[in-house]
Amino acid sequence: MTRQVTLFIFVLSLGFVLGQVSYSIPEEMPKGSLIGNIAHDLGLQIKRLTSGKARIFTRDSDEYVELNRERGVLLVKERIDREALCKKTTPCALHFQIILENPIEFYSVAIQITDINDNAPSFEKSEKKFKISESSVIGAKFVLERAFDLDVGSNDLKRYTLKPTDNFALTLQNNPDGNKNVEMVLQKPLDREKQEQINLVLTAVDGGEPQMSGTMLIVITVLDANDNAPVFTQQIYKATVTENSPKGTVVAVVSASDADEGPNSKIKYSITNTFDVRNIFEVNEDNGKVILIGNTDFEESRIYQIHLLASDEGGLTDSCKLIVDIQDRNDNNPEIKIMSKSTLITEDVKLNTVVTVISIEDKDSGNNGNVKCLVSENIPFILKSSENNFYSLMTDSELDREMASEYNITVTCSDEGVPSLSSSVTLTLQISDVNDNAPVFERSSYEAYIVENNTPGLSIFTVKATDADWNQNARVSYILEDSSVNGVPVSSYVSVSADSGVIHAVRSFDYEQIKDFRFRIKAQDGGSPPLSSNVTVKMLIQDQNDNPPQVLYPVQTGGSVVAEMVPRSADVGYLVTKVVAVDVDSGQNAWLSYKLQKATDRALFEVGSQNGEIRTIRQVTDKDAVKQRLTVIVEDNGQPSRSATVIVNVAVADSFPEVLSEFTDFPHDKEYNDNLTFYLVLALAVVSFLFITCLVVIISVKIYRWRQSRILYHSNLPVIPYYPPRYSDTLGTGTLPHVYNYEVCRTTDSRKSDNKFGGAGGQNVLIMDPSSTGTMQRIQSEKSILDEPDSPLEVRML
Numbered sequence: 177m178t179r180q181v182t183l184f185i186f187v188l189s190l191g192f193v194l195g196q197v198s199y200s201i202p203e204e205m206p207k208g209s210l211i212g213n214i215a216h217d218l219g220l221q222i223k224r225l226t227s228g229k230a231r232i233f234t235r236d237s238d239e240y241v242e243l244n245r246e247r248g249v250l251l252v253k254e255r256i257d258r259e260a261l262c263k264k265t266t267p268c269a270l271h272f273q274i275i276l277e278n279p280i281e282f283y284s285v286a287i288q289i290t291d292i293n294d295n296a297p298s299f300e301k302s303e304k305k306f307k308i309s310e311s312s313v314i315g316a317k318f319v320l321e322r323a324f325d326l327d328v329g330s331n332d333l334k335r336y337t338l339k340p341t342d343n344f345a346l347t348l349q350n351n352p353d354g355n356k357n358v359e360m361v362l363q364k365p366l367d368r369e370k371q372e373q374i375n376l377v378l379t380a381v382d383g384g385e386p387q388m389s390g391t392m393l394i395v396i397t398v399l400d401a402n403d404n405a406p407v408f409t410q411q412i413y414k415a416t417v418t419e420n421s422p423k424g425t426v427v428a429v430v431s432a433s434d435a436d437e438g439p440n441s442k443i444k445y446s447i448t449n450t451f452d453v454r455n456i457f458e459v460n461e462d463n464g465k466v467i468l469i470g471n472t473d474f475e476e477s478r479i480y481q482i483h484l485l486a487s488d489e490g491g492l493t494d495s496c497k498l499i500v501d502i503q504d505r506n507d508n509n510p511e512i513k514i515m516s517k518s519t520l521i522t523e524d525v526k527l528n529t530v531v532t533v534i535s536i537e538d539k540d541s542g543n544n545g546n547v548k549c550l551v552s553e554n555i556p557f558i559l560k561s562s563e564n565n566f567y568s569l570m571t572d573s574e575l576d577r578e579m580a581s582e583y584n585i586t587v588t589c590s591d592e593g594v595p596s597l598s599s600s601v602t603l604t605l606q607i608s609d610v611n612d613n614a615p616v617f618e619r620s621s622y623e624a625y626i627v628e629n630n631t632p633g634l635s636i637f638t639v640k641a642t643d644a645d646w647n648q649n650a651r652v653s654y655i656l657e658d659s660s661v662n663g664v665p666v667s668s669y670v671s672v673s674a675d676s677g678v679i680h681a682v683r684s685f686d687y688e689q690i691k692d693f694r695f696r697i698k699a700q701d702g703g704s705p706p707l708s709s710n711v712t713v714k715m716l717i718q719d720q721n722d723n724p725p726q727v728l729y730p731v732q733t734g735g736s737v738v739a740e741m742v743p744r745s746a747d748v749g750y751l752v753t754k755v756v757a758v759d760v761d762s763g764q765n766a767w768l769s770y771k772l773q774k775a776t777d778r779a780l781f782e783v784g785s786q787n788g789e790i791r792t793i794r795q796v797t798d799k800d801a802v803k804q805r806l807t808v809i810v811e812d813n814g815q816p817s818r819s820a821t822v823i824v825n826v827a828v829a830d831s832f833p834e835v836l837s838e839f840t841d842f843p844h845d846k847e848y849n850d851n852l853t854f855y856l857v858l859a860l861a862v863v864s865f866l867f868i869t870c871l872v873v874i875i876s877v878k879i880y881r882w883r884q885s886r887i888l889y890h891s892n893l894p895v896i897p898y899y900p901p902r903y904s905d906t907l908g909t910g911t912l913p914h915v916y917n918y919e920v921c922r923t924t925d926s927r928k929s930d931n932k933f934g935g936a937g938g939q940n941v942l943i944m945d946p947s948s949t950g951t952m953q954r955i956q957s958e959k960s961i962l963d964e965p966d967s968p969l970e971v972r973m974l
Contacts, residue, residue, distance in 0.1 A: 196283065196284040196285070196286070197212075197214065197217050197218060197283060197284075197285055197286075198269075198285070198286040198287070198288065199211055199212045199250070199285070199286075199287045199288070200287070200288040200290060201252075201256075201287060201288075201289065201290065202289070202290045202291075202292050203256050203257060203258035203259075203289050203290065203291060203292055203294070204255060204256065204257065204292060204294060205252050205255075205256065206252065206255075207252055207253065207254065207255060208251055208252060209251065209252040210249055210250075210251060211241060211249070211250040211251060211252060211287060212249065212250050213248060213249050214243065214248060214249060214250050214274065214285070215248025215249070216248065218274075218283055220248070222245070222246070222247070222248040224276065225243075225245045225248055225276070226245050226246070227278065228276030228277050228278055228281070229276070229277050229278075230243060230245050230274055230275065230276050231243065231274070231275055232272050232273070232274060232275075233272060233273045233274075233275050233282070233513070233515045233516070233535070234270075234271075234272035234273070235271075235272075235511070235513060235535060235537055239253055239254070240252065240253055240254050240256050240270060241253055241270065241272065241287065243274065250285075250287075256270075256289055258289045258290075258291050258292075258328075259294075259295060259326040259327070261289065262289070263326070264326075264328060266328050266329065267288050268288065268289045268291075268328075269286050269287060269288045269289065270286070270287040270289065271284070271285070271286050272284075272285055273285065273515060273535075275515050275516040275533075276516075277516055277518070279530070280516050280518075280530050280533060282515060282516065282533060284564070291327050291328050291329055291331050292327075292331065292384075293327055293331035293382060293384025293385065293386075293388060294327070295325055295326040295327045295331075295388070296325070296382070296388035296389060296390050297323040297324070297325040297333045297380035297381065297382050297388065297389060297390040298323060298324065298325075298380075298390040299321055299323050299324075299378075299380070299390055299391075299392040300321065300324075300450055300451050301321065301392065302391075302392060302393060303392065303393045303394075303395060304320065304321055304378075304392055304393070304394050304395070305394075305395045305396075305397070306318060306394065306395070306396045306397065306491050307396075307397045307399050307489070307490065307491035308362075308366060308396055308397070308398060308399065308490075308491040308492075309366075309398075309399045309490045309491060309492070310365070310366040310367055310368040310398050310399065312362050312365075312366060312491075312492070313362070314362055314363065314364070314365065315361060315362065316361070316362040316405070316492070317347075317359045317360070317361050317362075317493075318344075318359065318360040318361075318362075318491075318493060319357060319358070319359055319360075319448060319483075319485055319493055319495045320358040320359065320360050320378060320392075320394070321358070321392065321448055322355075322356075322357070322358050322448070322450070323336070323380030323390055323392070324450045325380070325382050327382060327384065330383045330384065331382055331383060331384040332382060332383065333380055333381075333382050334381055334382055334383040335380075335381050336348065336358055336378060336379065336380050336381070337378075337379045337381070338360065338376055338377070338378055338379075338394075339376065339377050339379070340376065341363075342364065343362065343363060343364045343366060343374060344360045344361065344362060344363060344376065344396075345360075345361050345363045346358070346359075346360060346361075346378075347359050347360075347361050351497070355481075357483075357495065358378075360376075360394070366398045367398070368398040368399065371398065372397070372398055373395065373396065373397055373398070374395075374396040374398070375393065375394070375395055375396075376393075376394040376396065377391055377392075377393060377394070378391065378392045378393075378394055379391045380392075397491075399490055399491060404434055404435040404436040404440070404441075404488075404492065405434070405488065405492030405493060405494055406432040406433065406434045406443045406486040406487065406488050406492060406493065406494045407432055407433055407434070407486075407494050408430060408431070408432040408484075408486060408494050408495070408496040409430075409431045409432065409433070410430075410496060411496050411497070412496065412497050412498075412499065413428050413430055413496060413497070413498040413499070414428075414498075414499045414500075414501070415427045415428035415466070415498060415499070415500050415501070416500070416501045416503055417468065417472060417500055417501075417502060417503065418502075418503045418505055419472045419473055419474040419502050419503065419504060419505050419507065420471065420472065420473070420505055420507055421468055421472065422468075423468055423469055423470070423471075424467060424468065424469075425467070425468040426465050426466070426467055426468075427457065427466045427467065427468055427498075427500055428465075428466045428498055428500070429463070429464055429465050429466070430445065430459070430464040430466065430484050430486075430496060430498060431464050432445070432464070432486035432494055432496075434488045434492075436488065436490070439489040440488055440489050440490045441488065442488060442489050443486050443487065443488055444461045444462070444486070444487050444488075445459045445460065445461050445462075445463075445464045445484060445485070445486055446459065446461060446484070446485045446487070447459050447482055447483065447484060447485070448483045448484070448485050448495070449481075449482055449483050453480060453481075453482055455469075455470050456468065456469065456470035456471070456472060456480065457469065457470075457480070457482055457500070459482075459484060464484075464486075466482060466484075466498055466500075472502050473502075474502045474503070474504040474505070474540075474541065475508065475539040475540070477502065478501070478502050478504075479499065479500065479501055479502065480499075480500040480502070481497055481498070481499055481500075482497065482498040482499075482500060483495060483496075483497055483498075484496050484497070484498060504540055504541045504542060504544055505540075505544070506540055506544040506591060506593025506594065506595070506596075506597055507540070508538055508539040508540045508544075508545075508597070509538075509591075509597045509598065509599045510536055510537070510538045510547045510589040510590070510591055510597065510598065510599045511536070511537045511538070511539075511599065512534055512535075512536060512549075512587060512589055512599050512600070512601045513534065513535045513536075513537070514532060514533075514534050514535075514601070514603075515533045515534060515535050515566075516532065516533045517531065517532035517533070517603060518531050518532065518605070519604065519605065519606060520605075520606045520607075520608050521571075521575070521605065521606075521607060521608065522607070522608045522609075522610055523575045523576060523577040523607050523608065523609065523610050523612070524575075524610045524612065525571055525575060526571070527571055527572070527573070527574070528570050528571060528572075529570055529571045530568045530569070530570045531557065531569045531570060531571065531605060532568070532569040532603055533566060533567070533568050533569075534549075534566070534567050534568075534569070534587065534601075535565060535566055535567075536549060536565045536566075536567060536589055537565060538591050540591065540593065543591070543592040543593060543594075544591055544592070544593035545591060546591060546592040547565065547589050547590065547591050547592075548589070548590060548592075549561070549567055549587055549588065549589040549590075550587075550588050550589075551569065551585055551586065551587055551588075552584075552585055552586045555583055555585060556571060556572050556573040556574070556575055557569055557570065557571060557572055557583070557585055558570060558572040559587065567587075569585065569587070569603070575607055577607040577608070577609050577610070577645075577646065578613060578644040578645070580607065581606070581607050581646070582604065582605065582606055582607065583604070583605045583607070584602055584603070584604055584605075585602065585603045585604075585605060586600055586601070586602045586603075587600060587601050587602075587603065588600040609645050609646040609647060609649050609650075610645075610649070611645055611649040611701065611703025611704065611705075611706070611707060612645070613643055613644040613645045613649075613701075613707070614643070614701070614707035614708060614709045615641040615642065615643045615652045615699035615700065615701050615707070615708065615709050616641060616642055616643070616644075616709060617639060617640070617641045617699060617709065617711040618639075618640050618641070618642070619711070620711070621711060621712045621713070621714070622637065622639060622711060622712070622713045622714070623713075623714045623716060624636050624637035624679065624713055624714070624715050624716065625715075625716050625718055626681060626685060626715065626716075626717060626718065627717075627718045627719075627720050628684075628685045628686055628687040628688075628717050628718065628719060628720045628722070629684055629685070629686070629720050629722055630681050630684055630685060631681075631684065632681060632682060632683055632684055633680055633681065633682075634680065634681045635678050635679070635680055636670070636679045636680065636681055636715070637678075637679045637713070638676065638677050638678050638679065639654065639672070639677040639679065639697055639699075639711060639713065640677055641654070641677070641699035641709065641711075643701045645701065645703065648702045648703065649701055649702060649703040650701060650702075651701060651702035652677075652699050652700070652701055652702075653674045653675070653699070653700050653701075653702070654672045654673065654674055654675075654676075654677040654697055654698070654699055654700075655672070655674065655697065655698045655699075655700060656670070656671060656672045656695065656697060656698075657695070657696040657697065657698050657710070659695055659696065661690070661693040661695070662690070662693075666693070666695040667682070668682055668683065669681070669682055669683060669685075669693065669695075669715075670682055670695065670715065672697055677697075677699075679697075679713070685717045686717075687717045687718065687719040687720065687761070687762065688723065688760050688761070690717060691716070691717050692714060692715060692716045692717060693714075693715055694712055694713065694714050694715070695712075695713055695715070696710050696711065696712050696713070697710070697711055697713060698710050699711070719761050719762045719763055719765050720761075720765070720814075721761055721765040721812060721814025721815065721816070721817070721818055722761070723759060723760045723761050723765075723818070724759070724812070724818040724819060724820050725757045725758065725759045725768055725810040725811070725812055725818070725819065725820040726757060726758055726759070726760070726820065727755065727756070727757045727810060727820055727822040728756040728757060728758060729753075729754070729755065729756040730753065730755070730822065730824055732822060732823065739825035739826060739827045740752050740753040740790075740824065740825070740826050740827070741826075741827045741829060742792070742796060742804075742826055742827070742828050742829075743796070743829075743830050744796050744797070744798060744800070744828060744829070744830050745796070745830070746792055746795075746796045747792070747795065748792055748793065748794055748795055749791050749792060749793075750791060750792040750796075751789060751790070751791055752781065752790040752791060752792065752824075752826055753789075753790050753824060753826075754787070754788055754789045754790065755770055755783070755788035755789075755790065755808050755810065755822055755824070756788060757770075757788065757810040757820065757822075759812050761812065761814065764812075764813040764814065765812055765813065765814035766812060766813075767812060767813035768788075768810055768811070768812055768813075769785050769786065769810075769811050769812075769813070770783045770784060770785055770786070770787075770788040770808055770809075770810055771783065771785065771808070771809050771811065772806060772807070772808055773807045773808065773809040773821065774805075774806070774807035775804070775805070775806045775807070776801060776803070776804045776805050776806070777800060777801070777804060779793070779794060780792060780793065780794060780796070780800060780804065781793065781804070781806055781826070783806075783808055788808070788810070790806065790808070790824060790826075796828060800828050801828065802827055802828050802829050803825070803826075803827065803828075804825070804826035804827070804828055805823065805824075805825055805826075806823070806824040806825075806826060807821060807822075807823055807824075808821070808822050808823075808824060809821050810822065
């Protein structure tokens with residue numbers, strides 16, 4: 177095997193590599209035979225062939241060569257018959273491309289198929305008959321049928337021999353087209369009386385090694401004298417016919433004349449070409465019209481040479497040649513073949529990236545074979561041409577999968593024929609996603625509401641973010657960003673579901689402690705690297721009517737009677753006092769209204785529903801009782817409403833003694849007072865006993881400690897000072913209170929004398945909780961040993 181390698185490699189501006197390498201091999205090589213090491217000859221590594229998915233692309237449907245990527249070699253895939261592939265065309269070559277991807281590269285490969293002598297010369301007919309007059313002159317020529325040999329070059333037909341050579345010699349006449357006419361020349365006169373029939377053998381021999389030959393029998397019948405041979409009017413005729421012309425079309429008319437008369441002047445026309453021409457053309461043997469009987473295809477053969485023979489009845493002949501030019505018609509659509517394509521590219525691909533390489537072929541010629549290709553409009557791709565009718569489809573602008581995730585690209589190729597023929601192909605290109613979009617919340621900020629005293633874990637609100645990307649890049653997770661509310665981490669207040677964005681309450685909220693707070697939520701996608709965005713959520717705590725009104729004035733005490741004095745001269749509308757109350761709730765839950773629930777004399781007093789002012793509604797008279805007891809109810813406007821009740825004691829009198837006598841005139845009998853005195857004395861005795869006992873214990877402990885310390889001192893041990901526990905404190909909450917309050921009310925009547933024994937620190941306190949916002953709590957810590965229905969009078973003058 178002879179191998180010839182020629183390599184040309186150059187880089188085009190279109191972004192891919194184009195090279196060419198050629199080999200030369202003989203035909204009829206066995207299947208699997210080595211053609212060449214393509215990896216070595218192209219300077220490629222074998223792993224590049226594998227990673228680039230190297231493959232063979234050919235415009236023809238038959239594939240005679242295969243690529244072994246693992247070895248990097250070209251092998252014979254099918255038996256190659258040069259004669260079937262190229263007929264008489266030389267040189268005969270296979271042309272194909274090797275395509276690689278990632279990045280796209282392609283190389284042109286040409287394999288020249290050399291001929292071997294595998295075909296013997298042959299004649300179309302095994303026998304040829306002539307009728308030659310015995311009067312034929314020396315030098316008369318008779319055209320013989322040529323042999324044909326499918327081989328080419330040195331293996332083609334080389335020579336003819338004619339045997340025996342008693343009467344005829346063989347001559348070869350060169351034609352301008354390079355072919356040779358085989359003629360039989362009369363060298364010795366014929367004598368029908370001596371030999372009526374002569375048999376000759378014409379042998380055609382090729383130049384191969386070993387030589388091969390073919391024979392034809394020539395039978396000559398000797399006739400009586402015919403001394404004029406036919407003569408064509410032209411030795412060379414020319415005609416033109418358009419390809420694919422209908423059968424029966426007259427191509428040309430040839431004419432010959434014979435000077436003889438009678439039967440010897442009758443001429444018959446015939447074609448002496450081989451069968452490949454006679455399958456397309458025929459001649460009318462009587463009138464010389466050359467008629468089209470087959471299909472002419474400009475793409476297969478552009479010219480035909482027809483050899484015509486004119487013969488008379490005497491066996492004399494003359495020959496001529498008809499040259500038929502085939503004119504091209506635009507009868508072939510452009511062929512579009514995809515050499516390499518990508519079905520999926522990323523949206524961040526660079527500009528001018530080659531997506532697909534296509535090959536265009538139009539078998540027509542001239543303008544009929546000039547092709548221009550266009551792509552669909554309004555797409556970010558362009559089509560650029562290169563040499564050898566290759567086109568590359570490449571990106572022309574930036575891609576955005578969120579705008580278009582798929583493109584159906586139609587490539588249309590049209591020739592310049594009249595009428596123009598075109599072909600089209602549609603390429604589907606998927607755009608893969610790149611994480612180039614951050615999640616976007618539906619709103620720039622959110623406000624969420626929750627009613628106080630909620631259940632922990634309650635779903636409050638849902639934030640929603642969307643991501644224009646796809647699949648994992650569009651999977652949004654929600655994250656609560658670290659921050660604090662009043663020094664407390666926000667995660668102690670709320671939590672957010674990572675998948676759904678649902679915000680849950682972690683604790684139960686109290687409107688009186690916190691009314692609103694803000695926090696931020698981050699939405700993060702699942703891309704790599706991830707993208708995120710933030711949104712602020714304002715959480716508003718809604719008030720619930722969970723606090724009753726609290727009466728600030730008048731102060732309610734358990735051990736004394738607080739009274740307001742109204743003179744008997746008071747006019748209508750006299751302001752007695754004002755009930756002051758607050759509600760730590762807000763809104764309508766804190767709107768208070770005042771009502772007079774009970775009164776000693778409802779016709780004397782009224783309460784302002786909005787301001788809580790107690791006024792007289794008529795003139796006070798002497799008949800009105802001195803002691804008036806009013807019960808006022810304070811209600812808020814919540815749903816349901818909550819209320820508080822306050823008792824207001826009013827003294828209708830002009831002087832303090834009158835008031836004192838009225839409020840100290842208790843309806844108790846002597847037995848009640850005696851019992852009360854007994855209980856007071858008993859309580860005093862118990863307390864005194866406990867006090868003395870504690871004193872004794874304390875003194876004993878001190879003495880014991882003193883003695884222990886002296887023992888430790890004399891024993892040289894360290895002295896640890898000891899301080900006894902506090903048995904009393906200033907708040908009156910210890911074991912023994914150290915302050916005792918006694919209240920004694922005496923009258924002229926000793927039976928109505930009253931003692932009050934009170935604990936230490938009895939007081940009414942309004943405390944503002946610094947940890948709460950606007951919450952006011954009233955703490956009543958007054959304790960009394962004796963709970964009396966009527967206590968000593970405390971009178972406040974307006």
